[in-house]
Amino acid sequence: MAQFDSQALEHLKKLCRIDCTPEEDVELLDSLKRVLDYVGQLNEVNTEGVKTCRYVLRSMLKNQMREDEVKDLLPREQFLANAPDQIGGMIRVPPVLKAP
Amino acid sequence: MKPFHLCSAIELRDAFLKGEASAVQIAEHFILRIEKHNKEIGAFLSVLGPRALLKAEALDKKRAHNKPLGKMAAIPVAIKDNMHIQGEITTCGSKFLKNYKAPFEATAVRLLEEEDALLIGKTNLDEFAMGSTNENSAYFPAHNPWNLKCVPGGSSGGSAAAVAARLALIATGSDTGGSIRQPAGFCGVVGFKPTYGRVSRYGLVAFGSSLDQIGPLSATVADAALSMEVMGRHCPHDATSLDLPGESYTFPKNLDEIKIGVPWSFLENLKPDVRDNFNHSLDTLKSLGAKVIHIDLDILKYTVAVYYILATAEASTNLARFDGIRYGVRSRNAKTLENIYEYSRKEGFGPEVKRRIMLGTYVLSAGYQDAYYKKAQKVRTLMLDAFEKAFSDCDAVALPIAPSGAFEAGSIHDPLEIYLQDIFTIPANLAGLPAVSVPSGYDSRGMPLGLQIIGPQMCDVPVLQYAHAYEQASRHMQIPPSYIGSSK
Numbered sequence: 158m159a160q161f162d163s164q165a166l167e168h169l170k171k172l173c174r175i176d177c178t179p180e181e182d183v184e185l186l187d188s189l190k191r192v193l194d195y196v197g198q199l200n201e202v203n204t205e206g207v208k209t210c211r212y213v214l215r216s217m218l219k220n221q222m223r224e225d226e227v228k229d230l231l232p233r234e235q236f237l238a239n240a241p242d243q244i245g246g247m248i249r250v251p252p253v254l255k256a257p
Numbered sequence: 258m259k260p261f262h263l264c265s266a267i268e269l270r271d272a273f274l275k276g277e278a279s280a281v282q283i284a285e286h287f288i289l290r291i292e293k294h295n296k297e298i299g300a301f302l303s304v305l306g307p308r309a310l311l312k313a314e315a316l317d318k319k320r321a322h323n324k325p326l327g328k329m330a331a332i333p334v335a336i337k338d339n340m341h342i343q344g345e346i347t348t349c350g351s352k353f354l355k356n357y358k359a360p361f362e363a364t365a366v367r368l369l370e371e372e373d374a375l376l377i378g379k380t381n382l383d384e385f386a387m388g389s390t391n392e393n394s395a396y397f398p399a400h401n402p403w404n405l406k407c408v409p410g411g412s413s414g415g416s417a418a419a420v421a422a423r424l425a426l427i428a429t430g431s432d433t434g435g436s437i438r439q440p441a442g443f444c445g446v447v448g449f450k451p452t453y454g455r456v457s458r459y460g461l462v463a464f465g466s467s468l469d470q471i472g473p474l475s476a477t478v479a480d481a482a483l484s485m486e487v488m489g490r491h492c493p494h495d496a497t498s499l500d501l502p503g504e505s506y507t508f509p510k511n512l513d514e515i516k517i518g519v520p521w522s523f524l525e526n527l528k529p530d531v532r533d534n535f536n537h538s539l540d541t542l543k544s545l546g547a548k549v550i551h552i553d554l555d556i557l558k559y560t561v562a563v564y565y566i567l568a569t570a571e572a573s574t575n576l577a578r579f580d581g582i583r584y585g586v587r588s589r590n591a592k593t594l595e596n597i598y599e600y601s602r603k604e605g606f607g608p609e610v611k612r613r614i615m616l617g618t619y620v621l622s623a624g625y626q627d628a629y630y631k632k633a634q635k636v637r638t639l640m641l642d643a644f645e646k647a648f649s650d651c652d653a654v655a656l657p658i659a660p661s662g663a664f665e666a667g668s669i670h671d672p673l674e675i676y677l678q679d680i681f682t683i684p685a686n687l688a689g690l691p692a693v694s695v696p697s698g699y700d701s702r703g704m705p706l707g708l709q710i711i712g713p714q715m716c717d718v719p720v721l722q723y724a725h726a727y728e729q730a731s732r733h734m735q736i737p738p739s740y741i742g743s744s745k
Contacts, residue, residue: 169615169618174595188612188671202559202639207639209635229494235360239356
């Protein structure tokens with residue numbers, strides 16, 4: 158497998174939408190490299206013909222269906238009480254569209 | 258009667274029902290104990306004093322008017338701070354949620370409250386339940402009541418420490434890779450992880466959705482069983498909730514005809530004091546009539562590798578919701594939408610949470626998913642097969658809870674070394690099995706050790722029955738001397 162290097166870490170930070178301090182970068186590069194080395198031991202296991210695990214409870218294999226109807230709606234005010242920034246009953250964010 | 262904190266939860270409830278104690282007296286007693294001891298233990302992130310007293314007054318009135326009282330009447334219960342109590346703060350041990358007021362009630366919490374429990378506070382945890390020592394709490398670490406220099410375990414370390422010091426008689430925990438059982442073992446209390454799906458996860462902040470399960474920590478096995486009778490109900494808000502009737506527990510005294518399997522090859526490198534303690538526990542089970550047999554679970558040596566791929570993959574998707582937009586803390590330095598995500602997550606998450614999100618994102622990313630995530634899911638299938646085969650030969654599997662008793666805070670820095678501490682508890686999560694930790698004595702330093710009993714899926718009742726028989730025969734249940742006290 159490809160080596161986990163600082164370029165891979167930069168790409169990963171973008172995928173995760175997480176910014177880090179330079180000190181965190183150094184620590185993460187080292188620890189992630191070692192954890193990935195460790196979990197690489199799974200390559201020893203012969204999994205030819207083995208299915209991926211999709212259900213933990215084998216005896217309960219049935220779909221849990223329900224009617225597609227709206228209920229238990231969280232009231233707007235209650236939801237917005239936790240919003241970091243709001244305006245006119247909506248969540249406010251910085252502009253996402255550029256002026257033409 | 259004896260001081261309230263020296264009673265089991267059932268004893269205290271019965272004393273209340275008989276009129277030997279009022280609910281207000283009980284609530285005040287435990288609130289005072291928390292005030293006195295929480296500074297040094299750090300078990301609680303918040304105390305719900307007024308709420309508990311209000312409920313207690315209502316219970317006293319109910320009793321005075323001979324109205325029916327619930328199964329948990331007047332029992333002081335602590336809730337791990339990753340479960341919602343409507344209207345109270347749920348921090349998850351993270352700065353990201355320091356102001357987050359739960360807009361709805363977790364099902365497990367609702368069921369406890371409906372049965373008249375006194376919800377007395379929210380307990381400390383590793384941030385988003387990621388850790389085995391409680392040192393990852395963004396607020397302050399909890400300490401082990403048996404030796405304050407040692408960790409209480411994690412992630413439900415606050416819950417375990419609260420019950421160990423009898424600041425509450427029952428606490429809820431969540432267990433993704435051992436987060437109920439390992440701290441229970443480290444603190445000398447009982448901890449039970451039910452079959453996956455037995456307790457609804459609705460209102461539990463998700464970490465690894467195919468692994469997470471809520472369960473009780475308590476002073477006795479019977480108290481854990483009582484909690485399960487109350488919390489183990491089907492819930493339509495959790496698609497993985499078992500659609501089965503609730504279960505009730507009775508306790509036979511011996512273990513005749515029961516076969517306990519031990520995967521010896523998986524236990525080759527045990528420390529001498531842990532090995533001696535484990536062997537002694539097996540002798541106790543034999544004295545109760547159980548047969549101990551060898552079983553093959555060699556595949557479990559890959560436990561930690563499988564878990565840290567799957568749990569982090571699930572965590573990386575579950576924690577994507579913490580974006581600084583809709584709830585939680587938004588970075589003040591952010592000027593653009595992208596900044597909000599990146600800075601809020603940089604400032605809001607601690608190092609371990611960042612590491613796990615990154616690891617999980619990596620194993621799911623294009624080019625690596627087959628090599629890591631899918632490979633791990635295949636090995637998980639092999640583990641389910643291995644357990645299924647093992648349980649055709651035995652009724653339960655016995656394992657130690659951890660490679661050692663509680664260690665000193667700050668003594669393990671390496672994340673990988675910390676991960677390896679979970680080796681004996683993770684298998685039950687990967688296979689969805691019910692598993693209990695029950696006190697089994699002490700290590701060479703006098704720190705508690707735990708015996709783990711794991712059963713087949715849906716065998717929650719037998720697992721607690723075996724644990725109860727063991728508990729009654731071994732009688733290791735004790736309170737750390739500094740917290741016995743005569744009154745408060």
